[in-house]
Amino acid sequence: MKRVYAGAVALCLVLSGCDTKPQDAAPARKSEHRLLEQFRSWARDTDESRTARHAQALYTVELTDTDADAEHAYDVEVRTDLSPKSAGAKEFTELFRTWWDGDDGEGTARDLVLLDVRGDRLTHDHLFPALGNDGYDVQHYGLTLDYTPDGNRLAGTAVITARATRDLPRFGLDFAGLHVRGARVDGSDARFSRKKNKLTLTPARPIGKGKTFKATVRYDGTPRMLTAADGGDEGWIETDDGVAALGEPTGSMTWFPGNHHPSDKATYDIDVTVPSDYTAVSNGTLRGTRQRGERTTFSWRNSEPMASHAASVVTGVFDISTSTTDDGLPLYTAVDPDEAEGPVDVPELLPEVIDWASDRFGPYPFSSAGAVVDHLPDLGYALETQTKPYFQEAPDARLVVHELAHQWFGNSVTPRAWQDMWLNEGFATYAEWLWDEEHGHRSAQETFDSFYDGTHPESEGIWDFPAADPPSATRVSDSPVYGRGAMTLHQLRKAVGDRTFFTVLRTWTREHRHKNADTEQFIALCEKESGQDLSDLFGTWLFSAGRP
Incomplete structure (x- = not known):
């Protein structure tokens, strides 16, 4: 983000x-x-x-x-x-x-x-303790969505394939709003109940530990837009000609039921039906379209694991650009006509940034790439939705670099808990510094200095709390996570040298590709590759409050 x-x-x-x-x-x-x-x-x-x-x-x-x-x-x-x-x-x-x-x-x-001893993955996250459910590991989401812009109505079916990590007489899903019309587990009707943002399914027969099962939930209604803990809008957000479904950190529960914690990643198939004068864009590769009468279904497949907060559906009227990189990577870019005249040509810039980032961070981690440039300027943020970052208005080059860097740092390598969000945002912010340094702008050291002395426009508040320890969910996206996270990486680069620093980044993205990781693992990797005790460096720049 x-x-x-x-x-x-x-x-x-x-x-x-x-x-x-x-x-x-x-x-x-x-x-x-x-x-x-x-x-x-x-x-x-x-x-x-x-x-x-x-x-x-x-x-x-x-x-x-x-x-x-x-x-x-x-x-x-x-x-x-x-x-x-x-x-x-x-x-x-x-x-x-x-x-x-x-x-x-x-x-x-x-x-x-x-x-835990029962085989549940511990998803306790002190910033978002209500997110996530134990007892199972989701492997795949199959989402079939039918959206009518007039009245903002959504009808959906979610088929969730999961493996039980313990015996399950019942299990929970994160789901906010919308009406559940029915639920089945492995083909048999399941009872369901709801309390706040939890949907509990009770199958006809308990699910045994180790068994792979399918849960199907049918639902409909008017999806909600949420106000996130940090004050921003997320969830199902209406635009001037459609909708943008944005999930970080909790918004995905407004449009499909699931295990909505970043520690449980899965693959996705998402079919979206909209009026035929609309386009529906989602994660991954477009497998095809099918028109019936005045409505068209867009079928998208995301074949690499994805945290649910990085899932997205955007509908509206867009100019579509498709191409491939020199390495054959498919690119799909959707640009709202109102944002066609922006600071950069996004379809033209994408392959350049992907090649540049691949040289520094390792191979691009997904089987497709792209972007959505919408017309929603009041939203106030862009988001690293997997394979196709979402831009609320026409971006500049630095913002494109930031969101594409998240494909490595945040989407492929995903923090195990929201406390480690600096592993997303500090890295993506430092990617901006590196891009500027190599494209005729100020050096990373000069950017670091402007953050340190408070002259950088994004430096306000960076000393409020340690980058690796946001004090609450309301502050998980505050400036220390971004700016001070990037400053930590710059200090690391100075301490170990460029060769080791970039070896660390490429090793990090290779060893944890499509997985979850945490701060302790990153520090351990840095010390292993450098042969140095870096406890003082990280203690000062990552874990201590106040200005060093």
């Missing part, structure tokens, strides 16, 4: 690539009692009572060999009865990392997520 300035549960760790949804049969998982005993023995040998207690709490270590391209690369699932809200949970996480990374582990474990 870029704003325009004018109770105790037991704990389980997974060091894994498990956020990538398998397209084929799931690989076999096996329990490793040998590793369990090795860890306990190592913990006892430390002669630290707390470490020994953690070791006794551990009771399962399981490995899944999921990476065909890497030898001995595993998902590692570790369960313990510690509470995730206790200090012991964090200590145990660090303890197991230390043991595994100290060559005691079996091969390579590349990622880390937390599950």
